[in-house]
Amino acid sequence: MPKISEKGHKMPSSPIRKLVPYAEQAVKDGKKVYYLNIGQPDIKTPQVALDAIKNTTLDILAYSRSEGSENYRKKIAKYYSKNDISVKHDDIIVTTGGSEALLFAFGSIMDKGDEIIIPEPFYANYNGFSTASGVNVVPVISKIEDNFALPSIEDFEKLITSKTKAILICNPGNPTGYLYSKEEIKKLATIVKKHDLFLIADEVYREFVYDGINHYSILQENGLENHAIVIDSVSKRYSMCGARIGYLVSKNKELIQTALKYAQARLSPPTLAQIASEAALDTPNSYFTEVINEYVGRRDTLISELKKINGVKVAKPNGAFYCIAELPVKNSDKFAQWLLEQFSFENETVMVAPAAGFYSSPNVGLNQIRIAYVLKEESLIKAVKIIGEALKVYKD
Template structure:
């Protein structure tokens, strides 16, 4: 029998999706499952984006340009300029989701055996993208005890070797909801300039910042023109996860030229999704104001309800729509499966994402879960009630 590649064997399972079969089995048994495991907002997609696809008059669904249509990239550049990110269309490569943007970026700046430093916990698929490229993730640990703030500069510098090619951050963060300050971004600037590294920032949650705090893009910092790479996507901003449109943004011309070669190899991003994404840029600010208000309310309810449960510690997110909670259990993977497989409360249960999959350091996050507050307030309250009852029974 032909053998599977070592790379394929080492490819990690998604902590977000690996429990899906257990959730589906629970539903077949008639149990209602509240999904706190995945960042799929219940917010409606802007109507302007849906109408652009519905009302188009295309007769032949042809290829788009490999780097995305010029119209979309021009319009996207204007969006960035309005957000204090001075770029133009030539600095943008449109991709099939933020996932492809990360794959193209890693492929453009690393060779097999190279290393990328990432503060953990981090978006679980960073592990998968790195494994697919033969690249090693070198973690620098942040702690729930200080709300997952940026680790000390010394912690980064002691990890840098001749194989280090980049530092990768998610801002605001998935899974922690941590928002890096301008001061923290400038500290990272010092490191990458000193050691001639790339600074990759996954900024897909840029619109979702709370408590009067503002987002600082790595592309708004002077002096990072040759080092900064932004990963972006329409998925969360416009509640368009299924469109699968993202982009790479950088002022480094050589990097962009290289990324375009990867884009050419996969031909083009999907045409209908490009049409929807271009139209979505006309979404009024009131849409984002309403969405932010909704997420702040959900966050406040979720955090306050979790804090009522004995033995639970929770970080307070300042952006995105996730939080990491530390539970009074030894193995959150086992607990997350058990709560789907063997537990229900009045014929209802919840699905959470075990946090160990958001770490690359063995043993870290074993008693933590990521919770996405993408449900309405009533369902969030009910979900935490179920979680509290589950913890009581599980501990017994």
Template sequence: MPTISKKGYNMPASPIRKLVPYAEQALQHGKSIYYLNIGQPDIKTPDIALKAVKENDIDILAYSRSEGSESYREKLAKYYSKHNIKVSPKDIIVTTGASEALLFLFSSIMDPEDEVIISEPFYANYIAFSTATGVNVVPAICNIDDNFALPSVASFEKLITSKTKAILICNPGNPTGALYSKEDIKQLADLAVKHDLFLVADEVYREFIYDGASHYSIMEVPGIEKHAVIIDSVSKRYSMCGARVGCLVSKNKIVMETVLKFAQARLSPPTYAQIASEAALDTPQSYFDNVISEYAERRNTLVSELKKIKGIKVALPKGAFYCMVELPVKNSDHFAQWLLEHFDVDGETIMVAPAGGFYSTPNVGLNQIRIAYVLNKESLIKAVNILKEALKIYKD
């Protein structure tokens, strides 16, 4: 019998999606589910983006340019300028989601067995991208007890070897909601320059910042133009996860020329989705003001309700829309599956993301879950009550 590749064997299942079959069975058994497991916002997509597609009179749905349409990249450059990120259209390559941007980047700047240092816990698919490209992840471990603050620069520096090619952060963070300060970013930038590394920032949650704080991009730091790469996406910003449009931004010409070759190999990003994404850039600020206000209230509601449960730890998110929770259980994978298979309150249960998959360090985070507060406040209160009742009777 033919065998699959080692790479295929080692490719991890998504901790966010692997419980779907159990959720489907729960639905078949008549249960209702509060989905806390995935960052799919329930916020309405801006009308201006939807209308751009619905009212378009395209006769031939043709390829776009491999780097993305010129008009979209021009508008993206203007968007970044408003955030004090000074780039031109040639510094932007449009991709099929931020995921493709990271895959292209890993393939462009690292060879198999090279190393990327990532603040941990991190977005689970970073492991998948590293596996697909043969790159080794080296974790810089963060801790729930200090709200997943960025490790010290000295801690990062100890991890650098001759194989290290890049440092990757997500700011604000998925799954932690951690927000890194201007000082944090500048220190990492200095480290990248000192050791001649790439500094890569996944900034897809740039708009989702709370408590009066502000986001500081790596591309606001002067003097690191050859080192800095931004990964971005429309998925969360405009509640357009299904568009699958992201981008890679860098002023390093060699990186961009190399990434473009990978982009050419997959031909082009989707045309209609670019049309929607370009139109979304005209979304008024009032949309974001309302969205951020709503998410801040949801965060406050969720954290307040969670803190009423005895025996758990809760990290306070400063950005994005995720919350990490440490439970009095040994294995959150088993607990999450048990919730779907064997537990309900008046016919309702919850689906959460076990956090072990957000760590590359073995046996870390096994008693943690990630909650995405993408539901309304009433639903979040009901969901936390289900969690509380479940913990009363669950046995490891």
């Protein structure tokens, strides 16, 4: 029998999706499942985007330019301008989701065996993208006790070697919801300029920041023009996960020209989804005001309910729509599977994402889960109640 590649064997399974068969079986068994495992917002997609698809008059669904349509990229540049970020349309490459933007960035700046430093816990697919690119993740651990704040400069610098090519952050963070401050971004800017590294910021949750705190993009930091790479997406901002439209943004011309070669190799991003995404840029600010208010209410309810459970520790997020909770269990993978396979409370159960998959360090985060607060407040209250009842009877 032909052999699967070593790289294929090393590709990690998604900690978010691997429990899906157990959830499906729970539903077949007649249980109601509260899905807190995946960042699929229940917020309605802006009508202007849906109407753009319905009203299209295209006769041929043709390729777009490999870097995305010029009109769309110009509108993206205007969007950034409204957010005090100065970029031109030719600093932008439209991609098939933020995932492809990350793959283009990795392929453009790193060779096999190179290293990228990432504060952990981090978005689980960073592990997969690194494996696919032959790149080694070097983790620097942020702690729940510190609300997952940026580790110290010294923690970063002692990890930098001749193979280090970049530092990657998610801001606000998935899975922590942590929002890096302007001061923390400036610390990172100092490191990457000192060691001549790239700084990649996954900013797909930029619109979702709370408590009167402003988001500070790495593209706003002077002196990072040749270092800064931003990953962005319409998925969460406009509740358009299925559109699969993202973009890579950088003022580094050589980086953009290199990434364009990867874009040309896959021909073009999806044309119809670009039409919807371009229209979504006309979404009124009131949409985001309502969405942010909704998420703040959900966050506050979730944190309040979790703190009622004996032995649970939770970090308070200032952005995105995730939080990490530490449970009084030894292995949250087993607990999450048990919830779906063997437990129900009033014929209802919960699906969560075990947090160990958001770390690359072995045996870290084993007793943590990520919760996506993408359900209505009443559903979050019920879901946390189920977790509390489960912990009363669960034995490791």
